[in-house]
Amino acid sequence: MTPFQFNTTKSLISEAGAADNLAEICQPYAPKNILIVTDPGILKAGLLESVLPPLQARYGEIQVFSDVEADPAERTVNNAIELARSTGVDLVIGFGGGSSMDVAKLVALIASPKCTQSLSDTYGVNQAAGERLPLIQVPTTAGTGSEVTPIAIVTTGETTKSGIVSPILFPDVAVLDAKLTTGLPAAVTAATGIDAMVHAIEAYTSKIRKNPISDMFAREALHLLARNIEQAVHQGQNLEARSGMLLGANLAGQAFANAPVAAVHALAYPLGGHFHIPHGLSNSLVLPQVMRFNMSAAQAHYAELAPIIMGEDYLPGEHAQICEQLVQWLENLIIKVTLPNRLRDCGVPESMLPQLAADAMLQQRLLVNNPRTMTEADALAIYQAAY
Numbered sequence: 298m299t300p301f302q303f304n305t306t307k308s309l310i311s312e313a314g315a316a317d318n319l320a321e322i323c324q325p326y327a328p329k330n331i332l333i334v335t336d337p338g339i340l341k342a343g344l345l346e347s348v349l350p351p352l353q354a355r356y357g358e359i360q361v362f363s364d365v366e367a368d369p370a371e372r373t374v375n376n377a378i379e380l381a382r383s384t385g386v387d388l389v390i391g392f393g394g395g396s397s398m399d400v401a402k403l404v405a406l407i408a409s410p411k412c413t414q415s416l417s418d419t420y421g422v423n424q425a426a427g428e429r430l431p432l433i434q435v436p437t438t439a440g441t442g443s444e445v446t447p448i449a450i451v452t453t454g455e456t457t458k459s460g461i462v463s464p465i466l467f468p469d470v471a472v473l474d475a476k477l478t479t480g481l482p483a484a485v486t487a488a489t490g491i492d493a494m495v496h497a498i499e500a501y502t503s504k505i506r507k508n509p510i511s512d513m514f515a516r517e518a519l520h521l522l523a524r525n526i527e528q529a530v531h532q533g534q535n536l537e538a539r540s541g542m543l544l545g546a547n548l549a550g551q552a553f554a555n556a557p558v559a560a561v562h563a564l565a566y567p568l569g570g571h572f573h574i575p576h577g578l579s580n581s582l583v584l585p586q587v588m589r590f591n592m593s594a595a596q597a598h599y600a601e602l603a604p605i606i607m608g609e610d611y612l613p614g615e616h617a618q619i620c621e622q623l624v625q626w627l628e629n630l631i632i633k634v635t636l637p638n639r640l641r642d643c644g645v646p647e648s649m650l651p652q653l654a655a656d657a658m659l660q661q662r663l664l665v666n667n668p669r670t671m672t673e674a675d676a677l678a679i680y681q682a683a684y
């Protein structure tokens with residue numbers, strides 16, 4: 298067996314209503330000054346209303362940074378770091394989707410008195426150094442799995458997204474409270490849900506660090522996500538479906554934290570960078586065509602996943618037939634969860650496709666994990682097929 302290492306967040310709490318117990322969850326760290334990192338949409342949805350009072354009752358004033366935007370910019374991260382430093386924060390809670398949780402990770406690292414780095418020193422793999430502040434993550438989308446990954450993504454410059462990948466960024470505690478996700482709008486539920494499915498699919502076919510534990514997480518993630526995504530989108534208040542999605546996204550996060558994602562994400566990032574297409578939708582737009590491209594190299598793996606994803610719809614056959622069935626099933630799912638499925642419907646001008654292909658090539662950190670080598674010409678052909 299190929300040697301491997303598997304890392305994840307130290308502690309996972311999964312219970313509807315668990316976020317109301319954050320005061321107790323923080324207790325082992327004896328914090329004197331807590332910062333919650335979140336976004337304006339979360340505040341507006343009232344998700345902090347039952348969470349803040351018990352924290353204030355036990356720890357006094359709580360700092361709240363609520364200016365995180367989707368695909369957070371460097372400036373936003375630095376503003377949050379500044380608030381944490383100037384107020385002497387000693388514990389950080391990320392409360393929101395991947396955007397808020399990623400900012401929280403970087404604040405916990407760079408605002409720590411035991412870290413001498415600035416944000417720009419940390420970009421890339423294993424560049425972050427030092428010791429971070431205690432970090433508790435509370436996801437409110439079922440998508441990125443950031444609560445169990447060693448990754449934070451920042452928008453650098455106007456259009457580029459850069460990753461910070463370091464084991465220091467694995468949070469201390471992940472709190473999965475499905476009640477927080479029942480009001481998530483259908484479009485966000487659909488996009489973030491497909492993002493989670495892509496995490497599991499890409500982890501399962503990851504060329505470099507795929508291993509038996511990441512495979513196990515990916516399979517169970519896909520079982521939960523494929524069974525629950527339609528209900529979560531169309532009956533948002535269904536707590537069972539929401540719980541399945543939140544756990545599924547978390548398991549997918551643990552899978553890709555150890556067997557990294559690949560070309561779907563590499564081609565998705567330029568769409569987010571140039572056109573502010575949400576991360577999950579960007580993935581969804583290129584997923585079927587990237588799978589078709591990968592088929593010659595990943596056929597056996599896709600065929601293993603097909604019955605798990607398709608459930609009763611699965612029909613046995615030759616690998617090539619099963620793979621085509623699976624891609625068509627996913628194309629149908631994308632329509633059923635009412636996501637747009639062509640780049641042309643998302644404000645992408647056709648003349649930009651070569652630029653997108655060139656930008657995708659900058660994501661070599663991800664492309665090395667792809668089961669099939671992808672050139673710029675291949676990336677362009679995929680964007681054209683998805684147009």
Ligand SMILES: NC(=O)c1ccc[n+]([C@@H]2O[C@H](COP(=O)([O-])OP(=O)(O)OC[C@H]3O[C@@H](n4cnc5c(N)ncnc54)[C@H](O)[C@@H]3O)[C@@H](O)[C@H]2O)c1
Pocket residue numbers: 336337338339342344366367368369393394395396397399437438440441442443446447448449450477478479480481482485489492576577
């Ligand atoms: N760290 C990682 O491992 C990792 C992995 C994949 C993606 N990412 C990054 O994560 C970000 C995307 O995160 P995301 O897809 O979770 O979206 P997000 O955090 O950007 O949130 C999307 C929108 O949903 C709203 N929202 C979130 N939860 C809500 C709720 N419960 N009720 C109502 N509204 C709610 C937010 O206000 C926001 O407007 C991107 O920057 C992406 O690059 C990180």
Ligand SMILES: [Fe+2]
Pocket residue numbers: 441492493496562576580
């Ligand atoms: Fe993703």
